[in-house]
Amino acid sequence: MPQFNTAIIGGGPAGVFAAIFASKNPQNFITIYEKNDILKTLLPTGGGRCNLAHAEFGIRELAANFPRGEKFLYSVFSKFSTSDTLEFFQNIGIKTYTQEDMRIFPKSNSASQVRDALAEVIKSAPNIKIVRQKAKNIQIDNGKFLVFTENGSQKYDALVIATGGKGLGHKFAQKLGHTVTPLKPALTGLKIKEKIFTELAGVSLKNVSASVPSENIKKITGDLLFTHNGISGPLAFKISSFCAYADYGENAPLAVKLNIVGENFEDFDKYLAEKLKNEARKDISNVVCEFAPKRFCDLLLRTANIDGSQKSGQISKCGRQKLAKMLTGLEFHAISPLKGGEIVTAGGISLKEINPATMESRIVKNLYFCGEILDIDGLCGGFNLQNCWSTGFVAGNSLFS
Ligand SMILES: Cc1cc2nc3c(=O)[nH]c(=O)nc-3n(C[C@H](O)[C@H](O)[C@H](O)COP(=O)(O)OP(=O)(O)OC[C@H]3O[C@@H](n4cnc5c(N)ncnc54)[C@H](O)[C@@H]3O)c2cc1C
Known part of the structure; x- marks a missing residue:
């Protein structure tokens, strides 16, 4: 029986995942090169809880959560998608x-349980070897791949590069003729120019929406958290990803407009006028606080030069319109992604050069890629791991099958 030797870097x-599925063919012998502990990168995911998938079961709907890679993933997800992920984890003892x-998430809320279960599958496969x-x-x-470590080199029939968003994998790919699209941080917080927002550190806004007119982004929604130097939380991550x-x-x-109340200015101003009239004897700060947390509203009132203890009925039309404008389109300016906050890399191996049906290079035979090294990145919510499971499955299954 012929034997096929494959190296997986990463x-x-x-x-x-690529190793697990490649190992199902007993003719495949797989060597994983990993410079750290295996699956170490899984441990911090989901804040240590491992958000391993998203309950989106439609292929197109799932792919729509990838600012880069959406169309490429249609074919990949048709082979391995959310339900396959859940079934796989169920079969290795991870209830979700x-x-x-x-x-x-895993029912245990433990990324290390997920790591251990996957590591066990690898350990019990007789045809997978780990080289640390x-x-x-x-x-x-001569059509074979030489992998060099400090101990010399080994020859393989196939090579899978799965080194993630950072690391030497991109250089290896370029050396083999692949294009790497520019690498950028995504899913980060954002540093904000307006110093005034620093006093809101710790304040969070629930289910608000943002638009970024210069990028033609009309409406993205999520929770937002103010930090000591900018914004964070799901909405900030989405903005950083799309931008x-x-x-x-x-x-x-980058000008960002925040809509706290989810209505356009005209409709909301009309509503507010009516509300202020009906609640004329209430302090304006109490009325405004119905729309957002108190510290945030105090800042809005100060910015609009309105004394919070003024009665609602005394607010001028101009004052009311200023408030309505801020609640429907509060503008601030992002100046950079927040350093250290990045959780995925946008950009990577150009998808034009990869066959999505196999994850094989269109340039070099028997060369495969999977995971974050590709020019694929998803939003927050389990999508980036889904990309790893799905592209890893397709690559592993395609090896000498
Ligand atoms: C803090 C944090 C939290 C996250 N939480 C989530 C989440 O909850 N859900 C989600 O979907 N996504 C999450 N992500 C994103 C997700 O973790 C990544 O998209 C995913 O780990 C990418 O997997 P990968 O296998 O492609 O690359 P990586 O996980 O980066 O793995 C690549 C591996 O290759 C090894 N390597 C690199 N170069 C070499 C070399 N030359 N030789 C040998 N080994 C090498 C590295 O040591 C590493 O172990 C999170 C990311 C971070 C940083």
Whole structure:
């Protein structure tokens, strides 16, 4: 029986999935090169709880959560999607539950349980070997792949590069003729130019929406958290993702408009006028606080030069309109992604050069990619791990099958 030797560089979620599915063919012998502990990158996911999928079961609907890679993923998700992920984890003893926001976690709320279960599958496969070393270089020699570590080199029939958003994998790919689209941080908080917002550190706004006119982003929604130097939370992550390639900075900040009340200015102003009339004897601060947390409203009132103890009935039309404007379109300016906050890399191996039916390179035969190294990144909510499971499955299943 012929034997096929495959090297997988990177023992993160994508590389491990590729190994597990490749190992189902007993002719495949798989060596995973991992410079750290296997699946170490899984441990901090979901704040240690591992948001391993999202309860979105339609292929197109699932793919719509990827600012980059959407169309490419149609084919990938048709082979392995959310229900396959859940079935796989169920079969290896990981029970899951779905949160209200549709994010799926292990019932144990423990990323290390997920890591251990996957590591056990790898350990029990007789045809998977882990080499705990950094792959320093690769070369092609007569159609075979040479992987170099500090101990020398080994020859393989196939190579899977699954080194994630950082690391040498992009360089290896470029060396083999692949294009790497510019790498940018995504799913980060954002540093804000307006210093006044720093006093809101710790304040969170529930289910608000934002638009970014210069990027033609009309409405994205989510919770927002003010931090000591900017904004964070699901809505900030979405903005950073959709604007990963926007050209902005200290001198050309990115204008973001926040809508706290979810209505347009005209409708809301009319509603507010009526409300102020009906509640004329209430302090204006008490009325405004119905729309947002008190610290946030205090800042709005101060910015609008309105004394919070004024009675609602005394507010001028101009004052009311200022408030309505801020509650429906509060403008602030992002100047950079927040350093250290990035949780995925946008950009990577150009998808034009990969066959989505197999994850094989269209440039080099028997070369495969999976996971975050690709020019694929999803929103917050389990989508990035789903990308790893799905592309890892397709790559692993395609190896000498
Ligand atoms: C804090 C945090 C929380 C997150 N939470 C979630 C979440 O809850 N849900 C979700 O869907 N996504 C989440 N993500 C994103 C998700 O973790 C990544 O998209 C995913 O880990 C990417 O998997 P990967 O296998 O492609 O790459 P990685 O996880 O980056 O794994 C690549 C592996 O390759 C190894 N490697 C690199 N170069 C070499 C080399 N030259 N030789 C040997 N080994 C090498 C690295 O050590 C690493 O182990 C989170 C990310 C972060 C940072």
